[in-house]
Amino acid sequence: MSTCPNGHPSETDDWCEVCGHRMSCAPVPAAAELCPDCGTPREDLAQFCEGCRYSFVTRTGTVSVPQSPPSQSSPRAEVPASSPTWTATVCVDHDHFARVMARSEPEDQGLYVPTHAPDLHIPLTRTVITIGRRHRSTGEPPFIDLDSHPEDPGVSHEHAILVQQPDFTWSLIDKGSTNGTTVNGAEDPVASYVPVPLKDGDRVHVGLWTTITVRRD
Structure with a gap:
């Protein structure tokens, strides 16, 4: 059983089976920079977020996502009632x-x-x-x-x-x-x-x- 950078136990050693993020042998530092778009910890000095491909260099994102870690246990934003269904x-x-x-x-x-x-x-x-x-x-x-x-x-x-x-x-x-x-x-x-x-x-x-x-x- 391995542990992903977000702290989830996973039986797979390539991608976390709980949150879907890349597994890493080294733990993510507690002070790691978080992606402002999806909340994924930045791996070392990586240019792009592993979760949503946000650019830490240009400070721009590729898509709009809720500002919470993309794990199944995290609440997901609901679609506004007035929006198209x-x-x-x-x-x-x-x-x-x-x-x-x-x-x-x-x-x-x-x-x-x-x-x-x-x-x-x-x-x-x-x-x-x-x-x-x-x-x-x-x-x-x-x-x-x-x-x-x-x-x-x-x-x-x-x-x-x-x-x-x-x-x-x-x-x-x-x-x-x-x-x-x-x-x-x-x-x-x-x-x-x-x-x-x-x-x-x-x-x-x-x-x-x-x-x-x-x-x-």
Whole structure:
């Protein structure tokens, strides 16, 4: 069991399974500078924040996020009642599964896609939406929990996040997931920790067969 820079116990030694941050063998000093956008401790004299890619050099951020550490135990800001409402529709996507299998290793060819799984319609009621699977050590679920839809084994515990922008649109950020994240059927995954603006109807593909479509109500 390792401990991440934010103090969470984690059975994984690359990314913390509680908050999704990079693991480090050295503890973060108590006086470490905190990112003003997301609260992540600055690692040594790193130029960019590991959590949201805020630039400590230019003092500018890439996305607007709540000023609290991005852990599942921290409260998330609620979307104002007067703002436009959005919904994420989660489905088992056979086309996405076919694309994944087309570039998979031979030993993975025995995998199969579930045939009976209802779509999930999840209102996006927070300004930061976590996507992933429930953590085994803490039991904390992400906002969009892909642990039992049925469970998609290709999804990381903290795979990606959706971040609401000042104009009430959304941006997607892959959190350094193992298998990557694609958008609208693209072959190449998005770059980790780089915000990708989303439009009404855009499709986010994660894991082996999961597609999340964001729609403005």
